Amino acid sequence: MAQGVFAITEQRDGELRKVSFEAVSEGRRVADGLGADLTAVVLGSGIEGLAEELKKYGPDKILVADDAALADYTTDAYTNVLAELIQSSDPAVIITGASAQGKDLSGRLAARLDAGLAMDCVEIKLDNGNLTYTRPMFGGKIVAKVEIEGSPQIVAIRPNVMDIVENSKEPAIEKPAVQVGDLKTKIIEMKMETGDKPELTEADIIVSGGRGTGGDYAAVEELANELGAAVGASRSAVDEGWRPHSDQVGQTGKTVSPNLYVACGISGAIQHLAGMSTSKYIVAINKDEEAPIFSKADFGIAGDLFEVLPAIIAEVKKLK
Amino acid sequence: MDIVVLVKQVPDTESLVQIADDGVSIKTQDIKWIMNPYDELAVEEALQIKEAQGGTVTILTLGPEKAVETIRTALAMGADQGIHICDPAAEGSDALAAAKLLAAALKDLPYDLIIAGHRAVDEDNYQVAAAVAEFMGIPQISMVNKVVVSDGKITCHRTIEGGTVVVENSLPALFTTQRGLNEPRYASLPGIMKAKKKPVDVKTVADLGVDGGSVGAANRKVKIKAFNLPPERQAVRMIQGEAAADKAAELLKILHEEIKII
Numbered sequence: 001m002a003q004g005v006f007a008i009t010e011q012r013d014g015e016l017r018k019v020s021f022e023a024v025s026e027g028r029r030v031a032d033g034l035g036a037d038l039t040a041v042v043l044g045s046g047i048e049g050l051a052e053e054l055k056k057y058g059p060d061k062i063l064v065a066d067d068a069a070l071a072d073y074t075t076d077a078y079t080n081v082l083a084e085l086i087q088s089s090d091p092a093v094i095i096t097g098a099s100a101q102g103k104d105l106s107g108r109l110a111a112r113l114d115a116g117l118a119m120d121c122v123e124i125k126l127d128n129g130n131l132t133y134t135r136p137m138f139g140g141k142i143v144a145k146v147e148i149e150g151s152p153q154i155v156a157i158r159p160n161v162m163d164i165v166e167n168s169k170e171p172a173i174e175k176p177a178v179q180v181g182d183l184k185t186k187i188i189e190m191k192m193e194t195g196d197k198p199e200l201t202e203a204d205i206i207v208s209g210g211r212g213t214g215g216d217y218a219a220v221e222e223l224a225n226e227l228g229a230a231v232g233a234s235r236s237a238v239d240e241g242w243r244p245h246s247d248q249v250g251q252t253g254k255t256v257s258p259n260l261y262v263a264c265g266i267s268g269a270i271q272h273l274a275g276m277s278t279s280k281y282i283v284a285i286n287k288d289e290e291a292p293i294f295s296k297a298d299f300g301i302a303g304d305l306f307e308v309l310p311a312i313i314a315e316v317k318k319l320k
Numbered sequence: 321m322d323i324v325v326l327v328k329q330v331p332d333t334e335s336l337v338q339i340a341d342d343g344v345s346i347k348t349q350d351i352k353w354i355m356n357p358y359d360e361l362a363v364e365e366a367l368q369i370k371e372a373q374g375g376t377v378t379i380l381t382l383g384p385e386k387a388v389e390t391i392r393t394a395l396a397m398g399a400d401q402g403i404h405i406c407d408p409a410a411e412g413s414d415a416l417a418a419a420k421l422l423a424a425a426l427k428d429l430p431y432d433l434i435i436a437g438h439r440a441v442d443e444d445n446y447q448v449a450a451a452v453a454e455f456m457g458i459p460q461i462s463m464v465n466k467v468v469v470s471d472g473k474i475t476c477h478r479t480i481e482g483g484t485v486v487v488e489n490s491l492p493a494l495f496t497t498q499r500g501l502n503e504p505r506y507a508s509l510p511g512i513m514k515a516k517k518k519p520v521d522v523k524t525v526a527d528l529g530v531d532g533g534s535v536g537a538a539n540r541k542v543k544i545k546a547f548n549l550p551p552e553r554q555a556v557r558m559i560q561g562e563a564a565a566d567k568a569a570e571l572l573k574i575l576h577e578e579i580k581i582i
Contacts, residue, residue: 100480107450116541192483199481245500271333311568
């Protein structure tokens with residue numbers, strides 16, 4: 001009988017990513033609810049130190065899969081190693097982040113294990129030992145409640161949504177021998193943007209600009225800089241070539257859940273609203289008082305963003 | 321180079337989605353159906369590779385009868401032939417079962433490369449392509465915004481948070497598309513006329529040799545219990561003030577002192 005919870009963590013360049021702490025914290029909560037043990041799994045090369053960091057979030061056991069071939073994520077090596085660890089431990093529930101890595105990995109893993117997968121979940125509910133997963137569909141226009149039959153159940157959690165809870169324990173740390181298997185993928189190069197701008201899906205604050213910017217993002221960027229925020233864009237702004245595709249928020253772009261989303265000159269097309277409606281607080285700035293964006297916002301300013309944004313920037317500077 | 325493109329017909333992203341009376345599906349009348357936007361990128365990329373290197377482009381879809389419209393759209397863009405898995409027994413399949421059906425259809429097809437959208441914008445599962453690659457025993461490369469195919473190898477730029485990873489695989493392989501890969505062409509009028517004569521092969525679950533007890537709505541591993549609309553926000557609080565500076569000061573007061581978010 002399958003039992004126990006696995007939380008699969010994610011590291012890049014030997015540093016754990018934030019979604020890892022979310023996965024382990026959520027794993028602890030689920031394991032407690034099921035009366036089961038939580039195992040955190042970390043994969044990489046020379047990453048023993050990461051186990052120390054994971055202790056804080058309360059796993060009963062930490063599996064450290066350490067191999068040169070696991071230094072950077074590849075679908076084949078990670079799936080091979082995890083499938084073996086999962087088959088030998090037989091957990092009932094597997095939690096991972098719905099990050100770029102987690103989405104790629106969990107789809108492959110689910111097929112290998114013939115397991116049901118709930119992707120991009122924003123909530124896990126426990127009711128008498130039954131788990132129900134809440135996941136947005138249709139780009140957030142629908143919120144579905146799903147259950148998974150059989151085991152293991154794989155759940156990929158949306159980054160930036162679940163709480164990180166410290167819950168220090170003294171877990172058993174194991175370093176199992178791993179077989180990375182026959183590897184087909186060769187990593188040629190990692191091209192990472194420099195600077196410490198947060199990534200859109202992980203940012204606490206997003207300042208987003210749309211058609212109303214007319215392509216002039218100076219004020220949007222300055223406000224984002226002042227707030228340590230990421231810059232987002234509407235589809236029309238991306239289609240105009242004003243911003244790269246990677247900045248696009250919406251049903252055909254990224255779905256984001258920051259604490260604060262500041263929409264500047266964005267009218268609020270239905271497919272844009274779908275992508276940001278799970279933000280905790282939404283501020284809309286738009287010339288048109290009738291713009292649909294105001295129907296989804298908590299706070300609104302009707303006005304010209306080229307007057308309003310500099311005034312906001314000045315106020316933010318006063319706080320420092 | 322023989323390329324198979326996996327496509328899906330989905331509700332237009334500009335459509336308002338409403339919940340059907342059963343509470344676990346959406347109302348399908350009044351919806352405009354389109355090719356999944358990420359699949360358009362997949363069709364375009366396949367056509368560009370074919371134009372440069374020769375070969376064939378086959379469109380493979382799973383869906384009800386009207387999903388053939390999406391195959392016809394791809395054929396009108398320039399693809400050569402279509403395969404339509406169309407069977408009431410397959411309707412409502414979850415991602416894993418859909419992938420099993422697609423993989424079963426692929427077993428009878430020659431291919432060097434499979435291209436798919438990274439997700440369908442209806443169920444947002446991000447799963448079918450990865451599962452198809454697993455069932456075919458080939459590598460997958462996800463969310464690709466640049467690709468080079470040559471000498472039996474494929475080099476992909478895979479988008480991740482804050483950058484891209486360039487990876488190389490040998491063919492056959494599967495990759496999924498991300499915005500930025502290309503600008504999908506529109507079907508031309510001659511293209512649309514030609515598409516009407518291109519072959520579309522219809523397959524049932526039995527034709528594919530797949531056990532009917534493992535697919536369809538009744539055999540989902542991921543059971544949909546309820547569809548809800550996202551919670552409504554409280555009515556917007558419009559910030560009043562004479563000048564922009566007054567409004568800005570008021571907003572900052574709220575964000576800093578009231579909800580303490582900055």
